[in-house]
Amino acid sequence: MMNATCRNRQMSPRNSIWIICLLFLLTHTPPLVVSSVAQTRIEFNDSTRAKTTKPNPLTFTASTDQRFFFFSDTRNDNGRRVPVSVYGIRAGFLFPPNHERPALQGGRSASFKAGAGFYFINQHIDRPGLLPNTSESVTRHLRIATVYYERYWLRRKAFEISTPIEFGYGHSRYERNDEQAQDSEVARGIFLPLGVGVSAAYQFPNIRWLRPFHWFGLNILTGYRFILKKDIPASQINYTGFYISVGPSFFLENLTADVKQWRQRRKQKKK
Template identity: 35%
Template sequence: MPNYLPILLLWLIGSAAAGQVIKKDSSAADKNERPSKPRFIAELDQRFFYFKDRRQPLFSNSTNVWGARAGLLWPSNIKTGIGFYYASHAVDGIWGGYQAIGRRLTYATVYVEPYFYRRRYWELSAPIEVGAGRVQYSFTHADQAQSRSSRSLIVPLTVGLSVSLKFPMLWGFKPLRWFGVNLITGYRYTLRDEVVSPQITLNGLYYSISPAIFLDRIYADYEIWRKKHRQRKGKR
C-alpha cells in the first residue's frame, strides 16, 4: 500500500487544483460517462489472494497472482471480456503420505462488470467472473528421496467490488485524465477443486491496488482531436 501513496496524493492534489473547474461544470461531473459505441479495453490485473487455511489466521499471508483482462466496454456501461491468471507459491500440507511443497495455479475467466457509477472523477462497479483452469501440486516424501506432482481441474467463481479514482485534467493537459488508481476487493469460491487437505482450500478473499489507464477516454479525446483537425483542414 505505501507504494501507491504518491499516486493517491497526486490525485488529491489534482482534485484540489481542479476545484474551480468542477464548480463551473458540476452538472457534467455528476453525470455518468458513456462510450458512444462499444470500445475495446485491456488492462493488467495483478491481485493478491488469501487462500483459506483453517490452521492460520485469515489475513496471515497473501499470494501474488499475475493476470490480464481484455474485452469491450458497452454504451450501457457494462464491461464484458476474458481474463487469464497465474500464480506459483509454496504450500504446506500432507496428502497421501507426501508433503506438499508447491502449488501452481493457472486459469482463464469470462467476466461481466456492470457499472453503478461512471462519473468524471470516479467509478464504481461489480466484476463477476467464472473460469476454468488447473492447479498443480508438487510433493516430496518424508525421506526426501521421492517426489511427485498432481494436477486437477478447478472452476473458480469470483464476485467483487471495484472503485476507480480518475486524475483530473490540469492546466489544459488532457493526457493526465487518461490515468488513475483502481482498487478491487472480493471473494473467490471454487466450484470444483481437489485440495491437499480439508483444512486448505482455494477459496478466500482477494484485493488489488494498481494504476489504471482509461482507454475509453483516450478514444474520446482522439475523436475530438480528429474532428477538429478535419475542420481546420477543410477551411484551408
C-alpha cells in the first residue's frame, strides 16, 4: 500500500508540474547568465574602445617665420618686382583629429593648427611719387597682426603638407624726408590682408644620441595675398601679390614632447 501510494504521488499531476518547472529553469537559466556576462564583456570592450579613441589634448606650437613679399610698388629698373623680407613669429595649438584619417599617420597627432602671428617690415622705397602730392622717396614701417587656420592634408612620418589661411590687421607709417627743402611728412593708414597658401615641411630624423636634431627641419611656403582694404587709397601702394618662404624651421612641439618624456623617466627612476 505504501509503495502504491508513493507511486501514485509520483505520477500525480501536481508533481508533474513541479518537475516540468524544474526542468525549465535548469535548461533556460544558464543561457541567461551567459548572455549577461557577454553583455558585460561587450560593455567593457566598448568602454575600452572609447578610451583608445579619446582625442589627445591640444599641443602648443610656435615658430619664427621669415617671408619674402612681392609688393607691386617695389620694383627694379626693369619693372620686375623685388622681394621684400618680412620677419615674424606665430604661435598656436595643434588640434587632434576627431575621427580616423589615414593620411595623418606621422608626426604629432593633429588635424589642423590654429593661432596668431605678428610680422613687421622696415623698408626704404627709392621710388618717388608713391604718396599723393610727393616726389621724394619714403621709408615704410609695417606692423601686421594675423590669425591663421592651417589644415593638414598629409603627415607621413617626418613629412607634412598643409594649407594655411590667414587674415590680418595691418598698420602702416610712411616717412618722407626732404633734406634740401627741410620738409618732412608722415602718412599713416590701416589695411586688411587675406592670404591663402600651401606649406610643406620636413622634420629631421630622431637620433638617440642627438635628440635636439629632430627639433629642427625645413619649410617651404608659398601663397597669394589679397588686400581687402588699402591703407592709403589715393596712393600707388598695393600689397596684393605672391609671397614665398624657404628656410629652416623649428618644431616646438618636438621639444616639449622630449622634455615631458624626460620628466616622466626621471619620476620613474625616483620611485
